[in-house]
Amino acid sequence: TLESIKEQILNLFRLHGFELVHPPMLEYSDSLLTHIDMGLSLKTIRIADQMTGRQLGIRADITPQVARIDAHLLAKNNGINRLCYSGSVLHAQPDGFLTTREPYQTGAELYGYAGVAADIELIDLMLQALATGKMKQIILSLGHIGVFHALSDAAKLSSEQSHQLLTMMQNKDTAEISSICTQWQLDRIWANALALLPELYGGREIIAQARQRLPQLSYVTQSIDTLEQVCNAFPQQAVHIDLAEVRVDHYHTGLL
DSSP states (O other), X not given: OHHHHHHHHHHHHHHTTOEEOOOOSEEEHXXXXXXXXXXXXXXXXXXXXXXXXXXXXXXXXXXXXXHHHHHHHSTTSTTOEEEEEEEEOOOXXXXXXXXXXXXXXXXXXXXXXXXXXXXXXXXXXXXXXXXXXXXXXXOEEEOBHHHHHHHHHHTXXXXXXXXXXXXXXXXTOHHHHHHHHHHTTOOHHHHHHHHHGGGOEESTHHHHHHHHHSXXXXXXXXXXXXXXXXXXXXXXXXXXXXXXXXXXXXXXXXXX
């Protein structure tokens, strides 16, 4: 069943112009973890190469590998690349008590176009892929890490402070967020806004609430505009918005 669904999804990707790539399972760590990404680094299993003594890593996520293929091998393809992939990854630690350490990852990536139309194209493809897999009662869960980054930059937080707050955001611990913002002596407007993010979750009405209750920073407004455009593109789709939905994988920079 898994192989049948995988082939149907990959065929769907091909019909939409996505080329299949096969990144290696094992790479040297300095290639596999080009950017410092604590979330991905903690998931990566490392072993010593008996031939060279260098450190090897077993991939914990295929997405960064595909990004390197786009950057280094396909730069001349008119600037826009549609790539897809399917394969196993290994995690040093599972994401949860009921999750496997060897998830099977199938996905599609669009590079070279920064507009929201690319996000909408991929979300539409994702929903079609889930329907191909016979999934029912699908909820499109959306976030935008740009809101957090805009507030973090305005509050002049260090990278360590931002990372610490990201963990608290995942736990939705408003009291702890307020406490540590007080400890850091942040300006009240930024402290209140950061503590508000875990409360901004729900249906499409969250967009209007975010516009009304968050500071009028340009990137906050742009991020909310992006969420609204995506919601409008799927008027019949059940949607859940969560502005505290953030990731520790640092390659996520915008819409989630």
